[in-house]
Amino acid sequence: MKLRLAIFAAALCTLTSLPALAQSPVTDRPIRVVIVGLVHGHVKGFLNALPKNPAAQLVGIVEPNTALAHQYATQYHLPAALFSTDLERTLTTQHPDAVLVYTTIQDHRRVIEAAARHNISSMVEKPLTTTMEDALAIRRAAREHHVHVLVNYETTWYTSNAEAIREAQADHLGTIRRVVVHDGHEGPKEIGVGPEWLPWLTDPVQNGAGALFDFGCYGADLMTVLMHGKAPLSVTAVTQTDKPQIYPHVDDEATIIIRYPGAQAVLMPSWNWPFARKDMEVYGATGYLITVGPNGLRSRYHGEKEESQKNAPPLASEQSNSLAYLAAVLHGKINPQGDLSSLDTNMIVMQILDAARTSAQTGRTVELKPLPQ
Template sequence: MTAPAPLRIAVLSFAHTHALSYVHALKEMPGVELIATDPDGAAAPDDAPRGAELAAELGVAYVDTYDEAFAWKPDAVVIAAENSRHRALVERAAAAGVHVLCEKPLATTVEDAIAMRDACETAGVLLMVAYPVRFSPAVRDAIAELRSGRLGRILGVTGINNGKLPQDRAWFTDPELAGGGALVDHVVHCADLLDELLGERAASVRAVSNRMLHAQRELSVETGGLVTIQYPGGVVATIDCSWSWPMSSATWGGLTLQVVAERGTVTVSPFAKGVAGHDAHGETWSPVGADLDALLLEEFVRAVRDGRQPQPDAGVGIRTVEIVKAAQASAARDGEVVHL
């Protein structure tokens, strides 16, 4: 039997740090041809490796422009650009008939997210949003346990997604490129898990935020926040989304979700397991367990080959952006409840 033609995938931009692990994962997949481009890297507001230099370190073929990447005629693209640049790249991919995996958040406005979904639907191409945490075996086991009904009705959820200030990629703290600060960066992962767990759109959002953390840097975005979400079924969820881990920490941070049900609680921490120690430079930490980015990419690649819509889809992307924008609006109005 003749082997299927290789799947051609282009990674568009190295702006998001996940792009590095996406390249590693795709390079390990059989039947995938890979190139990358990062034309905005030269203008990045930091000194992190970007562009052809980073491509050489990663061992991936590189082209200089998005035009060249699309001229290569990829079957699919992985978009890891700055948040505000997602829409233009998704719409360009849709116009070229190319399937899309887009980094989270899908967009910096709800209107952009909807336009991206509509462009892909019109073109008949797949659009998946990069929420790797939902692919954690621990998360999937917890959701299956809660859905089994053994613990009864879900009453409330406490989400914590804390981490270091992402100073090595300065665009994360640029309000134009990122669309905000910690509320944008860390709310969406928990919001995605809540979307998958509860299966309903949020009814209202209340949030507070401040810039007390890392105040000496005089950043123009929030560095800490607390978001409360009410769902139509009565569940109340909170998300601590702060950049509160010390810069000296050996790891980026962590995510924990605690679900309180009628007959018990379930707590899941997909990044909690690792090997700790010390070397000449200080504390060390090596995570153990599944490579969530690789699991995400495997699902995307399988879906492209099978011609089916992978999850999380654009609908999830839109609903999570709605929560972020409502949280920003609430925080700007001193915690006023915003209804969706």
């Protein structure tokens, strides 16, 4: 009798575990994504990475410029049936899990709101948008329709930045006192940005600003996470245009000072660097870390007489690239709150960028007020 009960219990245990096993392939299935816009050149990185990335399946591309769409179809050997000029129709017929937004920055709000009405999440290229009005509208749409809105930064997937954040948050550097972030390159025209991209990237309405927004967002994002999502007390910024013959309408040089209780950050976004760079210096009361490219670190801790160098450990697979991360969030494996890509973090980033733009225009320090909830 005891033996029969034991066998029955084992069989019951096996049967009750079968639904979970059956569901696991569904949980791990590739997410269905639609690209919206081809005017942001970062889309090329996605299209190059997609064939080797099992996390996502491309089910549609929306681009109203049919000549540009044809150019991409030819270059990446994409079937014509994948392309559309109608966003609403594509969302209705393809039922994607998420849209990947490669429009102008000004257009982010329009696309996010349209996707949210269909209960579809969005991942946009940095920064979140161009104004605080649009940022608040995006947050309302995300809350009302219970969708994710994520922001993709190249530097989020740098192991060096991840390790610097880990060490800072583990208190290996002591209390953070100062952070200095250098971001930028020689200039968009100088590096050969395409004709579909350069006009809006150098337009203060469609891009929000010049180098100030284009590269200031990276440091604001990193600093917000280092400060555990707290908004700063004030923002002071100075901008100038050193190459007015190339960039007559926007800044190409900026310095942003962000003040917190007991800490400061200095961001140096520029289209005037002699070469491309994205690096960060984090100084604490008992040590410092300096990132060197995507993977390297220089450090010195309390009691050490010399600086040392090392490579950062690899990221977990689900946090190693934007598509894997997006899939993990949509599958419920990662809660993005407080991450570099999260909406809550990027609302603070937008506060900083908006205040920096106002400070540069007025010549005054801008005191930040809490965001309306």
